[in-house]
Structure formats: structure tokens, C-alpha cells
Amino acid sequence: MNIIAILIPVALLLGGLGLAGFIWSIRSGQYDDLEGAARRILIDEEPDEELLDVSQEK
Amino acid sequence: MPNGHALRAVPVGADEHALNLLVEGVHCANCIARIERTLGAREDVTEARVNFSTRRLYVRWRGEADAARVIVDTVEGLGYGAIPFDPEILASQGSEESKALLRAMGVAGFAAANVMLLSISVWAGLWSDMDASTRDFLHWLSALIALPAIAYSGRPFFRSALAALRGGHTNMDVPISLAVILAATVSLIETIGGGVHAYFDASITLLFFLLVGRYLDLRARAEARRSAERLLLLRATSALVETENGSVSYVAVEDLVPGMIVRVAPGERFPVDGEITRGQTEIDASLVTGESLPQAAARGVSVFAGTMNLIASVAVSVGRIGDDTLLAEIVRLIEDAEQGRARFVRLADRVARWYAPAVHILAAATFAGWVLFSFVGWQVALLHAVAVLIITCPCALGLAVPVVQVVASGRLLKRGILLRSGDALERLAAVDTIVFDKTGTLTMGRAVLTNGDEISDADRTVAMQLAAASQHPLSRAVLRAFGAGRPPADAREVPGCGVTATIDGSTWRLGRRGWCGAADRPVMGRGSELWLSRDGVPVAGFTFDDDVRPDAARTVDTLMARGFQVELLSGDRREVVDRIGEALGISQRRGGVSPTEKVARLRELEANGRHVLMVGDGLNDAPALAAAYASMSPAAAADVSQIQADLVFQGDLLAPVATALEVGRRANRLTMQNIGLAIVYNAIAVPFAMAGFVTPLVAAVAMSSSSLLVTTNALRLKREYADGGK
Structure with missing residues (x-):
């Protein structure tokens, strides 16, 4: 049963990491605009001119 | 010269200014990208960020406040409405509250997951060889995680329960707080005494689920509040005031006084209620009257704050301002009405009203019974009482209503109907009378050319070209009917008259009857009209009407056949209302009704x-x-109306009204069944708990199976539709 002396702290640590991440995400305003994030993924990146040149050379 | 928008810019840091804007017409990712990229491409702009949920834009730039004008013009140039606002006025407390709830939810979720992990080990230990010391150790660990988490995450409930008790009444948070605190305390006592019955998992999990529900509820309410804020912002923020010597300057709207003369450019909203003193224009008064076609306005005509000046600059003498305007009156009406609706008690709350006291009495009776009629001692008696509190934990009851709502709203969404408020389905089920507005509801809400077939091809080509040079709603209706032409180079819009241009050597005019020399021609059609003239001779007349939705008559018939009383209330002229009502077979109808009268009729x-x-x-x-x-x-x-509505439907058909009413009825039947099931569950489980037969494991199994039962029942709504599709 000694294994639980390791496993329980590990479980708590992992859970705590998740919690810390969640609180950080609230702090940094990631819940301020929930709909916006879902739409922004559809915005195309500005075409990068250097990359464009390379692809045209092919 | 300082401009109106600069009044709203706030300094940031040493050399920067920032502006908060409400943007109208942002629908998709492209809108976000266009606004942010266009602004970001400017040298001086350091930050431009659209918040899609709140339809707000934050812009920060280097330099003077005056650049605000250019920023607003840039956004408007992209085709979006932009209204600067003062963030101090629009309370942001909602977002603080929601962040606090989210943090509480996170902590409760973390604790619930870990405590549940430990609990499962304890349950497994009931069958295997776990000794008492290991069990106690796991219990202590659970206590260490659960107790601080309960103290932190439970605060929203404790606070609300305390406030209710201080005020001398009780709410649903009182039994919740009591159950959570009692369960935690008894579990702690058990743990200290080395006992078997610890319920830390139950109390923290209950808290977690309740917090999730509360957060979703808060988000819905925040949206409603934003709608009222947006409405107030339709008021202009500044006005161009003429002084006696003829010079003009921008003044913030709050500083206007009755009697001042303000100048309003075409495309702007009137900042005040007042009277036109100079100029001639057309007004889009749909805000006030609901009438979709523009109305002519000249000297002496009253205008209302929030309505739009369409074609020419006019001077207006300030009549009523701020809270006295008709717009503010509408806002007040909405707020009053919302308070009225808040009095509606949801089914779940009505059940809770007798459920909570019943649970408390049963738990107290259990404790008293065990103390009086047995020799087990008060600790065990208290434990049995807590078992009663926990096994009745309103899980099944709490799920009975929301699960049906989730399934029903998914069902409605597939038919293009968006359910906007949680308890709307319940209210729909009780509806027996339907009141329709006319413009935009029974009709499509836009002018449609009705005699397109009578126009010759040559006239059609000219009309297309002229109409392309104008933004007037009737011109746009011409373009919708014929397609867009290329506007002639010398096309010119004459305020209050129409468009004129030279094509193939002749002077053509498209506009009002008198201006096109058609004053003596017979009146055509029933709605608005436009005339086309060549060198002063009228050659063709166009008539427009607002089209009735294609299935309006059928839907109204269906609804009446199902026994609904149907009524028509419109702000439009009586003749028009009578004609539409006649066509659709609605005998109960009224025209010329103001917003206040509409509310009065509903109250009646x-x-x-x-x-x-x-x-x-x-x-x-x-x-x-x-x-x-x-x-x-x-x-x-209009945005504001959509947000006031319980349901929003898409498309050109009226049938969704009938569909929504049907789904509402079915959903309500399922909700009732679910509540019945939850009550049956409690009727079976509670006696066992009172008799002291319930261990934590039994409680867990019983609670999950009752939850599964109500969820499965709710899913039947989906299946019934898949089969019959009635």
C-alpha cells in the first residue's frame, strides 16, 4: 500500500496544475469573448510574401 | 476643432489615447479580420481588438484624441456602424462576477475529481482487504481537500442563503447550503471518530454541478443586460450645435438644452426629440413606428431621437433630451416589462418551494425518530438524517427540467429556431393567444416592386442605372427586382426628390411623382411609388409594397385551427393593417398602435x-x-428586439411559430413525466434512508440511476420527432 504515498501526491499535483492553468486562463481574459475565439479560427493568416515567392518558384 | 467622437477618447499612458466602440453589423470572422486589419494597418494604431460576444471594439493609438474621428470614419467606411461609448457608464461588474464564479467552479471541479478518486478507493475497499487505518487515512485526505474547497466555492450559495435568512424568508440556496455544510460537518465528525460514513464527495460534487448551472444562468442574464445598454447607445453621443452667429461646434449630448439648434447630417441618427426648423429630408422612423418605408419630413415635422435622417442635412430645434425622449421611454418600458417577467416562477422553482421544506422535515423526523425510538446514540441518528438529505439531493429533480430543455432546443435549432431563454419552453406550452406585429413579421419587412412586368426593357435599363446611384430603400428595391446597373457619371441625388442623370442626351429623372411631372397621373397601387421621366415627361411608374410572408395565411389558418386566438397589432396605418388582416383572415386587428399601447393591450x-x-x-x-x-x-x-424575444427564427417562412408551439407542448409533457419519475425515486429511496439502510455506495448508485432515468426519458423527444416528425 506504500504506493499510494506516491500516487496521491502525484494525482494532487496534476490536478493542481490543471487548476492553476484554469485560473491563469480566467486571469488572462480568455473567457471574456467566448464566441469570438470560435470565429477567429476561420480567419486566414495574412499571406506571407516570402513563403509565397518560394511556392511560386516551384 | 475638437470633434464629437474625440469627447469619448480616453488618454492611456503618456502619449496614447483609447476609444471603446460598439460596432453594428459584425456577423462573422471576416468582419473581425476586416476591422482589425484595416485599423492595424494604420501607422498610429497600436491595438485594435474586436470582442465578438459583446460586439465591442477597443482601439488604442499614439497621438491626439482628435484621431478618434478618423478611426470611427474608417470603421464606418468598411460598412459597419460604430458608436463610441464611455466604458465607465456601461457597468462591467457582470464580467467580474462571472470570473469569480468561474474560479469557484474550477476549485470545486478540482476538489470533486480528487475526492471522488479517493472515494472510489474507499468503496472498493468495502469488498477487499482495506484496513481501518488506510480508510481513515483516505478520509482525512478527502477532508483536507474538500473542506477548504467547500469553504471557497460555496460562498455564492452561503452568501445568498444568509441574505435570504436575514431578510426573513428562504430560497433554494438555504437547503443547498444546509445540506452541504451538514454533510461536511458530519463527515468530519465521522472521520475524527474513525467511522465509515464520510460524504465529502457528495457535498463537493453537488457544489460543482450547482456552480456550473449558476455560471450558465449568469451568462444568459448578462446578455439581456447588454441589450438594454445597446439600446441606450442608439442615442447619439454628441451633436453639432449652431450658435446665433452661425458658427457650429460639437457638444456632448448630455450638455444640450431645449431650444438649441442642432444640425443633423444625412446618415446620422437624431440626437434629441425635436422639430425640424430648416431643410427637407426623409426619415427612417422604423425605430418608433415599425414602418419600413421612409417618410418625408420638412419644416415643422417632429422627429424622435434614435430615428435616422436619410437624405439631406436638416436643422432641428431641441425639444426633449436624455431621459425625456421617446427612446428613453421605450427603454423604460422594456425594463418595467422585464421586471414583470421576472415574477414568472419556473416549474423547477415551484417544485423546490415544497420540496425543500419536505426534505428538511423528513431529515429532522429521521433524527428525532432514531434518537427517541432506538439506542444507537445521537451520532448515528444524525448520520441517518444526513443520508436522507443527501439521497434526496435534487440531482434527478435538478436534471428533470434542464435535460428536456437541452434536447428540445437542439431539436428547434435544426429547424432554424433559436431558443434564447431557458424557461421559454415552459411558457410556450401555456400559450393560448398569439399577437402578431405586421411589418417584418407577417410581412417580409422590405419594399418589393409589384409591377415589374409592366415596365418596358428600355425603361428598365435606365431605372437600373439611376437606382444604382442612390441608397434610398425604394432604389434598392428596384435593384433587387432588376439587378444592378452602372450608375451614369453625372448622376446626382436631389434631396427629397430623387435621382437625375443624363443618358444618351436626354435628362432622366427617377423619383417623386411631382418632381417627375406626373402629378396629374392616376394613383397606382396601394403602397409607395416611384416615377421615371424623360426630359420632364413621365414614361413609367413603379409601385412598391411590403410582401406578405409566403406561408403566412397557411400558418395563421393552422394556428386558428389548433384553437389559438390570433390578433394583429401594428404601428402602421389602419388601411394597411385592415388589408393584410383581411387577406390572412385575422379579424382581431388594430392599426396605428404606439409601443405603449401595444404593452397596454397585452396587459389587458x-x-x-x-x-x-x-x-x-x-x-x-x-x-x-x-x-x-x-x-x-x-x-x-432589430438586435434589441431579438434579445428581448424568447425565441428567434430564421428564414422567410412563418411556420416556425407553429413548430415552436408544438415543441413547447411536447417538452412540457416530458418535463412533467420527469418530475414524476424524480418523485417516485424519492418515494422509494427516502424510506430506505430513514430506516438507516443507506451506505455511501447505495446512495451513489441510487443517485446515478435516477439521473440516467430522467435523461433517457428526455431523449425520447428526439426519437418521437425522428419517427413521426409531426
């Missing part, structure tokens, strides 16, 4: 015991939508 129906579904779209309908027992809006409606 309510007093007669009717449950009214209001279907409307205009801002003038917003108070009525908020006042009605239930309400629906088409997706093309």
Missing part, C-alpha cells in the same frame, strides 16, 4: 387570463416582446 389580455405569445420584430415591438408571456422574433429583427 393578461388580465383576461390569456397567455400571450407576441411575435414582432421592430424596436417599437421590444417593450411588447418583453411584456408578453412568451415572445418570438424573426432573425432579421
Whole structure:
């Protein structure tokens, strides 16, 4: 049963990491605009001119 | 010269300014990208960020406040409405509150997951060889995680329960707080005494689920509050004031006084209620009257704050300002009506009203019974009492209503109907009277050319070209009918008259009857008209009408056949209302009704015991939508009306009204069944708990199976539709 002396702290640590991440995400305003994030993924990146040149050379 | 928008810019840091804007017309990712990239491409702009949820834009730039004008013009140039606002005025407390709830939810979720992990080990230990010391150790660990988490995450409930008790009444948070605190305390006592019955998992999990529900509820309410804020912002923020010596300057709207003369450019909203003193224009008064076609206005005509000046600059003498304007009156009506609706008690809350005391009495009776009629001692008696509290934990009951709502709203969404408020389905089920607005609800809400077939091809080509040079709603209707032409180079819009241009050597005019020399021609059609003239000789007349939705008559018939009382209330002229009502077979109808009168009529129906579904779209309908027992809006409606409505439907058809009512009835039947099931569950489980047979494991199994039962029952709504599709 000694294994639980390791496993329980590990479980708590992992859970705590998740919690810390969640609180950080609230702090940094990631819940301020929930709909916006879902739409922004559809915005195309500005075409990068250097990359464009390379692809045209092919 | 300082401009109106610069008044709203706030300094940031040493050399920067920032502006908060409400943007109208942002629909998709492209809109976000266009606004942010266009602004970001400017040298001086350091930050431009659109918040899609709140439709707000934050811009920060280097340099003077005056650049605000250019920023606003840039956004408007992209085709979006932009209204600067003062963030201090629009309370942001909602977002603080929601962040606090989210943090509480996170902590509760973390603790619930870990405590549950430990609990499962303890349960497994019931069958295996776990010794008492290991069990105690796991219990202590659970206590260490659960107790601080309960103290932190439970605060929203404890606070609300305390406030209720201090005020001398009770709410649902009182039994919740009591159950959570009692369960935690008894578990702690058990743990200290080395006992078997610890319920830390139950209390923290209960808290977690309740917090999730509370957060979703808060988000829905924040959206409603934003709608009222947006409405107030339709008021202009500044006005161009003329002084006696003829010079002009920008003044913030709050500083205007009655009697001042303000100048209003075409495309701007009137900042005040007042009277036109100079100039001639057309006004889009749909905000106030719901009338979709523009109205001519000249000297002496009254105008209202929030309505739009369409074609020419006019001077207006300031009459009423701020809170005295008609717009502010509409906002007040909406707020009053919302308070009225808040009095509606949801089914779940009505059940909770007798459920909570019943649970408390049963738990108390259990404790008293065990103390009086047995020799087990008060600790065990208390433990049995807590088992009663926990096994009745309103899980099944709490799920009975929301699960049906989730399934029903998914069902409605597939048919293009968006359910906007959680308890709307319940209210829909009780509806027996339907009140329709006319413009934009029974009709499509836009002018449609009715005699396109009578126009010759040559005239058609000219009309297309001229109409392309104008933004007037009737010109746009011409373009919709014929397609867009290329506007002639010398096309010119004459305020209040129409468009004129030279094509192939002749002077053509497209516009008002008198201006095109057609004053003596017979009146055509029933709605608005436009004339086309060549060198002063009228050659063709165009008539326009607002089209009735294609299935309006059928839907109204269906609804009447199902026994609903159907009524038509419109701000439009009586003749028009009579004609549409006649065509659709609605005998109960009224025209020329103001927003206040609409609300009064709804109140009258309510007093007669009717449950009214209001279907409307205009801002003038917003108070009525908020006042009605239930309400629906088409997706093309004004933002504010959509947000007041319980349901929003898409497309050109009216059939969704009938569909929504049907789904509401079915959903309500399922909810009732679910509550019945939850009660049956409690009737079986509670006696066992009172008799002291319930261990934590039994409680866990019983609670999950009852939850599964109500969820499965709710899913039947989906299946019934898949089979019959009635």
C-alpha cells in the first residue's frame, strides 16, 4: 500500500496544475469573448510574401 | 476643432489615447479580420481588438484624441456602424462576477475529481482487504481537500442563503447550503471518530454541478443586460450645435438644452426629440413606428431621437433630451416589462418551494425518530438524517427540467429556431393567444416592386442605372427586382426628390411623382411609388409594397385551427393593417398602435387570463416582446428586439411559430413525466434512508440511476420527432 504515498501526491499535483492553468486562463481574459475565439479560427493568416515567392518558384 | 467622437477618447499612458466602440453589423470572422486589419494597418494604431460576444471594439493609438474621428470614419467606411461609448457608464461588474464564479467552479471541479478518486478507493475497499487505518487515512485526505474547497466555492450559495435568512424568508440556496455544510460537518465528525460514513464527495460534487448551472444562468442574464445598454447607445453621443452667429461646434449630448439648434447630417441618427426648423429630408422612423418605408419630413415635422435622417442635412430645434425622449421611454418600458417577467416562477422553482421544506422535515423526523425510538446514540441518528438529505439531493429533480430543455432546443435549432431563454419552453406550452406585429413579421419587412412586368426593357435599363446611384430603400428595391446597373457619371441625388442623370442626351429623372411631372397621373397601387421621366415627361411608374410572408395565411389558418386566438397589432396605418388582416383572415386587428399601447393591450389580455405569445420584430415591438408571456422574433429583427424575444427564427417562412408551439407542448409533457419519475425515486429511496439502510455506495448508485432515468426519458423527444416528425 506504500504506493499510494506516491500516487496521491502525484494525482494532487496534476490536478493542481490543471487548476492553476484554469485560473491563469480566467486571469488572462480568455473567457471574456467566448464566441469570438470560435470565429477567429476561420480567419486566414495574412499571406506571407516570402513563403509565397518560394511556392511560386516551384 | 475638437470633434464629437474625440469627447469619448480616453488618454492611456503618456502619449496614447483609447476609444471603446460598439460596432453594428459584425456577423462573422471576416468582419473581425476586416476591422482589425484595416485599423492595424494604420501607422498610429497600436491595438485594435474586436470582442465578438459583446460586439465591442477597443482601439488604442499614439497621438491626439482628435484621431478618434478618423478611426470611427474608417470603421464606418468598411460598412459597419460604430458608436463610441464611455466604458465607465456601461457597468462591467457582470464580467467580474462571472470570473469569480468561474474560479469557484474550477476549485470545486478540482476538489470533486480528487475526492471522488479517493472515494472510489474507499468503496472498493468495502469488498477487499482495506484496513481501518488506510480508510481513515483516505478520509482525512478527502477532508483536507474538500473542506477548504467547500469553504471557497460555496460562498455564492452561503452568501445568498444568509441574505435570504436575514431578510426573513428562504430560497433554494438555504437547503443547498444546509445540506452541504451538514454533510461536511458530519463527515468530519465521522472521520475524527474513525467511522465509515464520510460524504465529502457528495457535498463537493453537488457544489460543482450547482456552480456550473449558476455560471450558465449568469451568462444568459448578462446578455439581456447588454441589450438594454445597446439600446441606450442608439442615442447619439454628441451633436453639432449652431450658435446665433452661425458658427457650429460639437457638444456632448448630455450638455444640450431645449431650444438649441442642432444640425443633423444625412446618415446620422437624431440626437434629441425635436422639430425640424430648416431643410427637407426623409426619415427612417422604423425605430418608433415599425414602418419600413421612409417618410418625408420638412419644416415643422417632429422627429424622435434614435430615428435616422436619410437624405439631406436638416436643422432641428431641441425639444426633449436624455431621459425625456421617446427612446428613453421605450427603454423604460422594456425594463418595467422585464421586471414583470421576472415574477414568472419556473416549474423547477415551484417544485423546490415544497420540496425543500419536505426534505428538511423528513431529515429532522429521521433524527428525532432514531434518537427517541432506538439506542444507537445521537451520532448515528444524525448520520441517518444526513443520508436522507443527501439521497434526496435534487440531482434527478435538478436534471428533470434542464435535460428536456437541452434536447428540445437542439431539436428547434435544426429547424432554424433559436431558443434564447431557458424557461421559454415552459411558457410556450401555456400559450393560448398569439399577437402578431405586421411589418417584418407577417410581412417580409422590405419594399418589393409589384409591377415589374409592366415596365418596358428600355425603361428598365435606365431605372437600373439611376437606382444604382442612390441608397434610398425604394432604389434598392428596384435593384433587387432588376439587378444592378452602372450608375451614369453625372448622376446626382436631389434631396427629397430623387435621382437625375443624363443618358444618351436626354435628362432622366427617377423619383417623386411631382418632381417627375406626373402629378396629374392616376394613383397606382396601394403602397409607395416611384416615377421615371424623360426630359420632364413621365414614361413609367413603379409601385412598391411590403410582401406578405409566403406561408403566412397557411400558418395563421393552422394556428386558428389548433384553437389559438390570433390578433394583429401594428404601428402602421389602419388601411394597411385592415388589408393584410383581411387577406390572412385575422379579424382581431388594430392599426396605428404606439409601443405603449401595444404593452397596454397585452396587459389587458393578461388580465383576461390569456397567455400571450407576441411575435414582432421592430424596436417599437421590444417593450411588447418583453411584456408578453412568451415572445418570438424573426432573425432579421432589430438586435434589441431579438434579445428581448424568447425565441428567434430564421428564414422567410412563418411556420416556425407553429413548430415552436408544438415543441413547447411536447417538452412540457416530458418535463412533467420527469418530475414524476424524480418523485417516485424519492418515494422509494427516502424510506430506505430513514430506516438507516443507506451506505455511501447505495446512495451513489441510487443517485446515478435516477439521473440516467430522467435523461433517457428526455431523449425520447428526439426519437418521437425522428419517427413521426409531426
